[in-house]
Amino acid sequence: MKHRGGKFSMPEGYCVKCKARKEIVGAVEETMKNGRKAIKGKCPTCGTVMFKILGGKGSSAPATPQPEAPGPAASDPPKPTSSS
Numbered sequence: 878m879k880h881r882g883g884k885f886s887m888p889e890g891y892c893v894k895c896k897a898r899k900e901i902v903g904a905v906e907e908t909m910k911n912g913r914k915a916i917k918g919k920c921p922t923c924g925t926v927m928f929k930i931l932g933g934k935g936s937s938a939p940a941t942p943q944p945e946a947p948g949p950a951a952s953d954p955p956k957p958t959s960s961s
């Protein structure tokens with residue numbers, strides 16, 4: 878393999894099958910319906926189709942509010958068992 882220049886680097890994506898970051902082989906840029914750009918290609922190891930969404934609007938991560946839930950409260954009021 879020859880590396881000419883260093884301008885274009887292979888886009889990386891996450892392969893759900895390999896559960897690791899892989900280079901996206903044969904990456905092609907696609908524009909989705911909502912106007913966002915994405916890269917579509919294949920995993921070099923297993924050939925699984927990889928899809929990487931490019932943040933075009935400047936938002937790196939979607940704000941997903943996660944309220945801290947204390948968990949299922951064990952509401953178990955003490956019941957005095959009185960045998961009648």
Ligand SMILES: [Zn+2]
Nearest residue numbers: 892895920923
């Ligand atoms: Zn893979």
